[in-house]
Amino acid sequence: MSKARLVVTAIEIEGRSAAEVVAAYDVSRSWVYELLARYRAESEAAFEPRSRRPKTSPTTTPQSTVDLIITVRKQLAEAGLDAGPDTIVWHLRHHHQITVSASTVARVLVRQGLVVAQPNKRPKSSYIRFQAEQPNETWQSDFTHYRLADGSDTETITWLDDHSRYALHVSAYRRITGQIVSATFARTAAQHGYPASVLTDNGLVYTTRFAGGRGGRNSLETELRRLHIVQ
The missing domain is CATH 1.10.10 (Arc Repressor Mutant, subunit A)
Structure with a gap:
C-alpha cells in the first residue's frame, strides 16, 4: 500500500488526527492537507501518479x-x-x-514523422577521423551528384587537403569524366603544390587498374605514377 493511501486511511477511516499522522509517517503537514483535499475531490484518482510536466513551457516552439x-x-x-x-x-x-x-x-x-529512420546506418561514434600530419601530405577527392532547381543534373568534384580539411578545389560539371579529374588535379597542384599522396574511391574516373585489367591505367593514374605520388 502506498504512503498516500496509508495517510488517507489513517485519517478518513481510523479517525486519527493530521498531526498524529504527520509524526507517524514522517511527512509534511502541507502534503497531508493537499492529499486530503485531492482525495475528497477525486476519490481513488487522488492516488494516481501526478505528471511532473510544467503547466507552461516558455521555450516550446509556437x-x-x-x-x-x-x-x-x-x-x-x-x-x-x-x-x-x-x-x-x-x-x-x-x-x-x-x-x-x-x-x-x-x-x-x-x-511529425517526416524523417525516415535509418536503423542500419552506422553511428557517428563508429567512424575514426583521418587527418594527415602535414599540409599536402594527402589529398582526398570525390564527386557528388546534385540536381538543380530546373531539373538539370550536375556533378561536383572536390579536392580536399587532409591536414587542414581545406577545400583546395571545387567545381561543377554536367558529368565528371577521367579527363576532368586529371585537369582539376593539375590545376589544383599548380596553385597549391603537389601532394605526397592522394586518396579516392575505386571509381573508374580515378582508377582503372582494378577493373579486371581492362584499359590499363587512366590519365590520373599515369600522371601520379610519373610524379611518384602515392595513390
Whole structure:
C-alpha cells in the first residue's frame, strides 16, 4: 500500500488526527492537507501518479512556427530541392523573418514523422577521423551528384587537403569524366603544390587498374605514377 493511501486511511477511516499522522509517517503537514483535499475531490484518482510536466513551457516552439516548418519542408521537397534542417532554417530566416535553430527544426521533423529512420546506418561514434600530419601530405577527392532547381543534373568534384580539411578545389560539371579529374588535379597542384599522396574511391574516373585489367591505367593514374605520388 502506498504512503498516500496509508495517510488517507489513517485519517478518513481510523479517525486519527493530521498531526498524529504527520509524526507517524514522517511527512509534511502541507502534503497531508493537499492529499486530503485531492482525495475528497477525486476519490481513488487522488492516488494516481501526478505528471511532473510544467503547466507552461516558455521555450516550446509556437504551433505557428511548427506549421511553417512543415509547409516549407513540403514546398522544398516537392520542388526537388534539399529539405534538410539547415535549408529550412535559411528559408525561415530570409523569407519569413523567423529565427530557429537547425536542431529545433530537426526535432519538429522527427515528431511529425517526416524523417525516415535509418536503423542500419552506422553511428557517428563508429567512424575514426583521418587527418594527415602535414599540409599536402594527402589529398582526398570525390564527386557528388546534385540536381538543380530546373531539373538539370550536375556533378561536383572536390579536392580536399587532409591536414587542414581545406577545400583546395571545387567545381561543377554536367558529368565528371577521367579527363576532368586529371585537369582539376593539375590545376589544383599548380596553385597549391603537389601532394605526397592522394586518396579516392575505386571509381573508374580515378582508377582503372582494378577493373579486371581492362584499359590499363587512366590519365590520373599515369600522371601520379610519373610524379611518384602515392595513390
